[in-house]
Amino acid sequence: MSRRVRMWILAVGGLGFAALFAAACLRLPGFGGDSHPYGERAVRAALAHRTANVIAAVNFDQRAFDTLGEESILFAAVLGTVVLLRQTREEREVPPEPARVPLLVRRYALVLLPVAIVVGLYVVAHGQLSPGGGFQGGVVLATALHLLYIGADYHALERVRPVGVYEFGDAAGEGAYLVLGLAGFVAGSSFLANSVIGHGTFNTLASGGTVPLLNMAVGMEVACAVVVLLARFLDQAVEIEEEKGT
Amino acid sequence: MTDALVLISLFAVAATATAAVVVRDPARQALVLSVLGLALAVLFTVLQAPDVALSQLAVGSALTPLLILLSVRKVRRRGRREEGER
Numbered sequence: 001m002s003r004r005v006r007m008w009i010l011a012v013g014g015l016g017f018a019a020l021f022a023a024a025c026l027r028l029p030g031f032g033g034d035s036h037p038y039g040e041r042a043v044r045a046a047l048a049h050r051t052a053n054v055i056a057a058v059n060f061d062q063r064a065f066d067t068l069g070e071e072s073i074l075f076a077a078v079l080g081t082v083v084l085l086r087q088t089r090e091e092r093e094v095p096p097e098p099a100r101v102p103l104l105v106r107r108y109a110l111v112l113l114p115v116a117i118v119v120g121l122y123v124v125a126h127g128q129l130s131p132g133g134g135f136q137g138g139v140v141l142a143t144a145l146h147l148l149y150i151g152a153d154y155h156a157l158e159r160v161r162p163v164g165v166y167e168f169g170d171a172a173g174e175g176a177y178l179v180l181g182l183a184g185f186v187a188g189s190s191f192l193a194n195s196v197i198g199h200g201t202f203n204t205l206a207s208g209g210t211v212p213l214l215n216m217a218v219g220m221e222v223a224c225a226v227v228v229l230l231a232r233f234l235d236q237a238v239e240i241e242e243e244k245g246t
Numbered sequence: 247m248t249d250a251l252v253l254i255s256l257f258a259v260a261a262t263a264t265a266a267v268v269v270r271d272p273a274r275q276a277l278v279l280s281v282l283g284l285a286l287a288v289l290f291t292v293l294q295a296p297d298v299a300l301s302q303l304a305v306g307s308a309l310t311p312l313l314i315l316l317s318v319r320k321v322r323r324r325g326r327r328e329e330g331e332r
Contacts, residue, residue: 131296
């Protein structure tokens, strides 16, 4: 295909998209309006299942199947990264050199480490009540662990982070979500239906039925997936070198 | 009042996003991206979407810059080795 033809195809595609996008934008409801048909229905459905955070109800109750898809995307992406960034035959592992960390940075990281871990756990556990949930809390938990890399060195991080355990946790979190979905069948309803356990008392930790359980599964999956992902990147950046003469 | 806040955060996003494109050094770009993540988080909070803001803060301001910095380090290390062999 010549350059000219390619540019023509690009122009047609771009113009088509621009026209359709402009037409779609003209039909959008006004910015910041206070009436929203879908929003009202979502709030009603969330309150019916005693879930204070409507976003969590949409993600883990009304649209729980979509979240399973998103969780699986992360799972597959991390799996692909692990395969791509593995140590190949032409590469060797060199022990990371200990680095000198400024005292201020070290203190800051070590003070912040427990705080960040508690915040992460809080965000996962309160997903059904306040903004946040499994994904956000999971990422906070995983990045919190890497404060050890900033505050000490790579060796210290490696000692508290056996990658095998986190790989297992990644798969277990993904599996737990599926099992919770299948439990819907056992309870006599449909896949991922929020009818397995009671809906609990509104605005308490034990509310929302399966929403907090699914949040925990996602939190575990995301935290472990991000740790494994960063471990592969860190190994490549710090430890793995190409063999000389290749 | 809210409209003003939305406008300010929209401009902040536009400014930092442009800066992220204009800065050509990948290591600096990672830092600008992290500021862009923060600006987006502020915008989402102003637009009353705190859940999205939290995700944006965790992924856009912490995780993505970290992954970019690690990749830059790997590439630079390889470049240095090749230069040393010459």
